[in-house]
Amino acid sequence: MGSIAIAVAITAGLAAIAGAFGVAIVVRSTLQGITRQPEIRGPLQTVMFIGVPLVEALPIFAIVIAFLLLGNM
């Protein structure tokens, strides 16, 4: 019971950290691209909106596993 709660906390926390860093890298690169070439803002944003979900996929899996563990409590 207690160990599952700790496992859920660690899983969700690590997923949050990983997601934050991953998305931060993607958005930062996009911002740098936009500041260098403001005229390709639209295509860059499209690529960002494709890239952010790809990065987010694994943290989402981790959160799902946290939910599954939460159901086992």
Added chain:
Amino acid sequence: MDSHFLKVDLFGIPWLTVNVPNLILTTVAMAIVFFVTFFMSRKIQMYPTGAQNALEYLVQFIKNVISSTMDWKQGKNFIMLGITIILYVFVANMMGVPFELATADHDVWWNSPTSNPVLTISLAAFIIILTHIYGLKLKGPKEYGKDYFRPAFFMAPFKVIEDLSNTLTLGMRLYANIYAKEMIMVMLVGLGASGVFWAFGAFIPLVVFQAFSVFIGSLQAFIFCMLTMVYMAHKVSEEH
């Protein structure tokens, strides 16, 4: 806290259960979308005002989303799909924002229907199936079949896995965001209900979080629509 839904066996089959509140809530969401757009689009004028302006802005927005992912030659098929998806997901996300209804023994009767994984994953599965259907229809069976072996023959298993993981992530992203939103709101309400002092303490965070969940809901609706178009573009557009 441990909220659950009323479940009924369909046709008396024990393993085939139906989530009754979710059925009602999705029907309500569909009705809202249908009637709002229906009555907004009644008096079409040459020089748009009010409601027609808002709808035309939405159509233009979806057009921009589609044309940023694929050619307009294929993309013109998907305007209505995009509008339907973005409106439905947006309304469904917004339904749990103002209030939530539950009986005393935690039977939920009103919340965001998208805070249920079954609903979001079946929505995502339908969209992935739809991309396959449009891939077959617009490119022809031969090109569609060849697509599995591009750029090299060993890519075929990865393409199948990609479809599965796309379904899972597309559904799970929406579910996880909206479920987390609902969970935090329920916690804040529970905090506010625990005493007079906490009621004053929890009021301002609750209002702030409601504003934030409006933002989350619209962003998730946009991302769902955007990703639908991206996956559609993978299947539909011809690569050179």
